[in-house]
Amino acid sequence: MRFLSANYRSLFVSIIASIGFCGATMAQDFPKQPIKLVVPWAPGGNVDITARAVAPALSDILGQQVVVENKPGAGGFIGTTGVVRSAADGYTLMLGSSGSISVGPALTRNPPYDPTKDLVAVGPIHSVPMVLTVAAKGSIKNFAEYVARAKQADNRVSIGSAGNGSSQHLVLELLAYRLGIKLNHIPYKGSGPANNDLLGNQIDSMMDQLTASIGHIRSGSLIAIAQSGKRRSALIPDVPTFEELGVKDFDMVTYTGIFGPVGMPPAVLDRLTDALKQALATTLVKERFDNLGVDIITLDRKAFQEYVNKDFRNSQEIGKAANIVINE
Structure with missing residues (x-):
């Protein structure tokens, strides 16, 4: 029995060593x-x-x-x-x-x-961070105007996202919930197509990650009216956070x-x-x-x-x- 146990132990050690060698290889x-x-x-x-x-x-x-x-x-x-x-x-x-x-x-x-x-x-x-944007050639220019427009029952604001179930979708729905407003969500197959329609004034607004919108914001074709996060991004320091605008506990980043x-x-x-x-x-x-x-x-x-x-x-x-x- 001792002889067999010793052999089994030897076999076990050999297997473990082999596994380690194979993993390294x-x-x-x-x-x-x-x-x-x-x-x-x-x-x-x-x-x-x-x-x-x-x-x-x-x-x-x-x-x-x-x-x-x-x-x-x-x-x-x-x-x-x-x-x-x-x-x-x-x-x-x-x-x-x-x-x-x-x-x-x-x-x-x-x-x-x-x-x-x-x-x-x-x-x-x-x-x-997330950023709420509107087209520069549109009629909405700031967050206060955005909320006021959204509260008009006969003129629901449309807002694009990267798609149903995207992080943008969750953030915009949470925003509407916190503000007690209704938004007309238009889901796309990604941020690119949504931003294209916003630039073409086909939708009123867009909830998006800053990475996908920063180029349009820098060019002046889009206006950022609010951003998520605990602090303002260094890239858009003049844009207030949702927290600053009265939307409490809205530290939503992706x-x-x-x-x-x-x-x-x-x-x-x-x-x-x-x-x-x-x-x-x-x-x-x-x-x-x-x-x-x-x-x-x-x-x-x-x-x-x-x-x-x-x-x-x-x-x-x-x-x-x-x-x-x-x-x-």
Whole structure:
């Protein structure tokens, strides 16, 4: 019996060592082919801009091309569901955000995935405030006029978002709930198309991440009349926060990060996490994000996963309180 036990112990130790060696080898060999980075929204929005800012740096660090692929539709569900169902080998990832990871699944009656069980965080990227904008050539010029117009029963204000279940959707519905007003929500397949219609005066307003709107604000074609967050963004210091305008406890920002299907090998996950950290530390990426007015999230992978899970639960609570339900 002692002889057998000794042999079993020896076999067990050999297996563990082999597993460790295979994991290290896998990390060294990964990646062997291009990596697909899915953006579940149309081009031109915050998530798309972020993906295209980090993809070149990731490509250089990993030694394989990181290809950004837009798969918009159904409030981010189409692209995200595709990633959830893909092989958990590290070659199909997504640029996730509050909309596709937290808000959409939280507000939808029967979501196609559970972000806390079907996806795993590779690492965080940044957070960015929301901004309420109107067209410069429109009739509304400030927040007071906006609220007054919205309170007119016969003249409901239209407001665009990146889609049903997007973070913009949650924020605009919460704003309407807090102010006791009705807004005519027009969902699009991403911020880009929505901003195009706002610029063309087809809708009255837009709730969007600052990253997607800052170019139009700088050019003067859009007017920012309010912004979320605890403090004013340095890029739009003259624009008051919702808190300053009387909307209490409205510190709503959106996060972005890279995610993959649950079950990825730990060595591959570690390799991707390290590569993302290195990418965010490069001069070009830092300068790009500085110009966009975002705050780099410095949480480690575990803490970021906990943050994401908490944000999902908070979105569920807000949806219930404001009676926001999406039937996709």
